[in-house]
Amino acid sequence: MLKLTLGRKVTTISQYKDIANTLKARIQNGDYVTGEHLPSQKELAEEFGTSRVTIQKALDELSNANLILRRQGSGTTVAPNSQSTLDILSSQYEGTTKLFAGRGKVSTQVLHFEIRLPNAHEQKRLSISDSTPVYDILRLRNVDDKPYELDHSIMPLSVIRNLTEKIAAGSIYTFIETQLGLKIGSSIRKITADIPSEDDQKYLQCHHNEPILQVSQTVHLADGRPFEYSQTRHRYDKGGVIVINNFLSSNGLEA
């Protein structure tokens, strides 16, 4: 440990995360090239002045992100497609505002903003009772002044407080993270294709035969509380959803 001023940052992050980020940067910079071997765990432990277990925890991070491949007996190599994986990681979809930061102008039109009681389905998805009021927000997001997605969000007041229509016109996620100081955890999403409704045709300006890509999701805070149940409808020509699936880690449980 010894989290004193080790030279660089005083950020007091854990060593293994620091090391993981350093190694990630080396892959990004091309210091470690796709297909080539990384130094052995022993060598890395010596370089960073730490134990092998700590190096292994750092490598776990990179491995989960599909950036490296570890083979018993053989060694650790940089994964194929590591560069494109890095691209995907950096564009991890947390919110539309963040996703397009620096790449396009995002504007938001709040079509509906209401506080009401949840229906049975919403109660179940958000793990709340029928007496917990929720925000019901319908927003149209534009990118570069062209309609991009139609977002219908339900959030419980018991978790998200002091949300206003004005905030909803900006980035709700940024508000939650910076103003409320809450950490976003995991989400479960179902992605489907659908026929456009009248609202879709009106707001997304699509024709009746142009499909809609819908993402229906429940999002949780890091402490496990569900805070958003939403259905987002996209024009079919405005890109898709990119997903990395690691069968190994998920199926590690089943063997």
Place this chain on the structure above:
Amino acid sequence: MLKLTLGRKVTTISQYKDIANTLKARIQNGDYVTGEHLPSQKELAEEFGTSRVTIQKALDELSNANLILRRQGSGTTVAPNSQSTLDILSSQYEGTTKLFAGRGKVSTQVLHFEIRLPNAHEQKRLSISDSTPVYDILRLRNVDDKPYELDHSIMPLSVIRNLTEKIAAGSIYTFIETQLGLKIGSSIRKITADIPSEDDQKYLQCHHNEPILQVSQTVHLADGRPFEYSQTRHRYDKGGVIVINNFLSSNGLEA
């Protein structure tokens, strides 16, 4: 260690995976109830006769699967929605044949089966040269005798050997895992909505205004070699793709 006959299985799996599975089963059986605390790491270490670090590695597995929540100072609890998460885990999408095992009759019609050289795009996706031949396979999968998906797969012969049209009429994934003895690793998918092509309308029996849900993916073996680049087109009314996204672990690298 001490992987001798410890009493139950002789499967020689690592302790922490064994423990993870045991704990998972307890959640599944309701021995540990959603929202309630698990025994502390210290208690679990005593119960399983192991060290705390090993228990932590087991809990890492459950945590990655979104089955538990760990809070410093507070304790470890069963995650909300743990039961539905278990459902999703058990239906992890590896192949259509497996997905519907026991739930519907899957039949496959091989529409095209060819060995040829890859184009530039396929070379890039599969990390192969222009002289490495590939299988080009188009299949129609039916569930309960109704068209379900139209699958176009490209696989390099350098990785997948001895594939025949007859095998393609069954489950290619089962062939790869059991006959070739290869382990499937991770996949990267892009999910989009699209307008049906003539082939879609013909084989999936959908109308020109019924959207298609397309999953375009590159799948890797556990050792990192890409072995399949495919585009699968689904009828929009036959369900969607369910995805669990763990922001914490993926963003652990970015902080």
Place this chain on the structure above:
DNA sequence: GAGTGGTCTAGACCACGCG
């Protein structure tokens, strides 16, 4: 302050791949 989970160590043995 007591108890919890998070991090870290130094050392050990094992399983695997390769020459």
Place this chain on the structure above:
DNA sequence: GCGTGGTCTAGACCACTCG
């Protein structure tokens, strides 16, 4: 056989939550 990564230990200190 040697070097690699995989697993495991016993113990330590830290950070956090809660009564």
